[in-house]
Amino acid sequence: MSEATAVLRGIPAPEDRWDDHASAGRSLLEELAYRSNLLGADRALANQGGGNTSAKGMTTDHLGREVRVLWVKGSGTDLATITPAGFPGLRLDDLLPLRQRDAMDDASMVDYLLRCAVRPDQPRPSIETLLHAFIPAEHVEHTHPDAIIALTSTPRGHELVEEAFGSQAVWLDYERPGFAMSQRIAQMLEENPDARAVLLERHGLVTWGSTAKESYHATLEFVGRAALAIERAANGRFGLGGPKVAELRDGGKQSSLLAGALPALRGSLLEDADGVVLDVGRADRGGDCKKARCAEKVRSWSDVAPFRIEIAGVTHQDLRGKRNPPTPMSEPSPMQKTQPLQGQFLHRVVSGHQGHGQAA
Numbered sequence: 001m002s003e004a005t006a007v008l009r010g011i012p013a014p015e016d017r018w019d020d021h022a023s024a025g026r027s028l029l030e031e032l033a034y035r036s037n038l039l040g041a042d043r044a045l046a047n048q049g050g051g052n053t054s055a056k057g058m059t060t061d062h063l064g065r066e067v068r069v070l071w072v073k074g075s076g077t078d079l080a081t082i083t084p085a086g087f088p089g090l091r092l093d094d095l096l097p098l099r100q101r102d103a104m105d106d107a108s109m110v111d112y113l114l115r116c117a118v119r120p121d122q123p124r125p126s127i128e129t130l131l132h133a134f135i136p137a138e139h140v141e142h143t144h145p146d147a148i149i150a151l152t153s154t155p156r157g158h159e160l161v162e163e164a165f166g167s168q169a170v171w172l173d174y175e176r177p178g179f180a181m182s183q184r185i186a187q188m189l190e191e192n193p194d195a196r197a198v199l200l201e202r203h204g205l206v207t208w209g210s211t212a213k214e215s216y217h218a219t220l221e222f223v224g225r226a227a228l229a230i231e232r233a234a235n236g237r238f239g240l241g242g243p244k245v246a247e248l249r250d251g252g253k254q255s256s257l258l259a260g261a262l263p264a265l266r267g268s269l270l271e272d273a274d275g276v277v278l279d280v281g282r283a284d285r286g287g288d289c290k291k292a293r294c295a296e297k298v299r300s301w302s303d304v305a306p307f308r309i310e311i312a313g314v315t316h317q318d319l320r321g322k323r324n325p326p327t328p329m330s331e332p333s334p335m336q337k338t339q340p341l342q343g344q345f346l347h348r349v350v351s352g353h354q355g356h357g358q359a360a
């Protein structure tokens with residue numbers, strides 16, 4: 001996995017979080033929750049609320065009969081925090097006959113799934129439930145990994161997937177989740193018995209296993225291999241989350257670049273009627289200037305008062321004030337009107353409203 005870590009620079013790598021001691025002694029449903037939490041703990045694998053997991057086993061119904069059951073993630077829950085109670089149980093022997101249907105709209109499918117419930121008070125099952133039901137493996141997981149979405153979103157995605165995985169994976173052209181997608185995947189897997197995964201164009205990944213651990217590791221393996229395929233195809237020129245421009249390491253040049261650029265930048269921000277706070281900083285006083293964050297939107301300048309610029313810890317310029325009327329780009333900015341920068345390194349724009357900025 002270390003190779004994948006190197007490729008996925010800038011985003012969390014698919015670290016193997018499985019712990020045999022932690023998983024030991026769990027029931028099927030508890031183990032499903034454990035596996036789901038591991039996937040959800042890595043947002044590079046499963047975005048918040050995204051993806052779903054399942055396990056097939058036996059349970060006892062209200063008449064005391066042993067019935068086959070599919071436990072699948074409830075709609076709207078998050079893999080990172082889901083507990084056993086978050087997985088509705090559905091009668092597998094009621095679900096499987098749907099393979100014989102040609103079509104089914106969403107409303108009919110949802111209604112049908114509700115009627116397969118083992119318990120009347122359980123959560124609503126995921127819209128991707130049939131995908132899990134139709135794959136003949138005890139443990140199935142569907143995730144939205146960054147590396148898979150990147151690979152399957154490129155113009156040569158299909159070709160790259162075939163090169164990287166051969167008969168070990170099947171490619172599904174983009175299709176909206178639902179009955180038809182589940183049917184198509186089941187059919188493709190019947191036609192490609194060597195496949196160990198499905199890559200869904202611009203969507204995600206489906207893997208499975210005979211044990212929970214095997215299924216989890218299949219996801220990690222295919223994500224890692226997808227990342228390497230991207231890197232190979234880009235010949236080292238592509239990195240998820242890596243720098244997009246060369247870093248300026250010379251401190252003196254950083255200062256003069258900032259001094260020259262910030263007045264114009266601030267002027268353009270003042271034109272924004274919504275009000276945007278510019279937060280410029282550096283990782284540390286002796287290091288490189290790495291951050292130039294365009295922080296959160298605010299209603300007006302007065303919301304963020306006092307607003308001032310701290311220059312190299314020496315000079316403070318109070319730029320707070322009023323909401324300036326929109327000015328054309330060619331107009332001098334308020335910064336230029338007050339005082340030119342002293343040629344010092346512009347350390348930070350501090351606002352009284354400490355927001356959480358988005359990386360620019």
Ligand SMILES: [Zn+2]
Binds near residue numbers: 143144177203
């Ligand atoms: Zn999905």
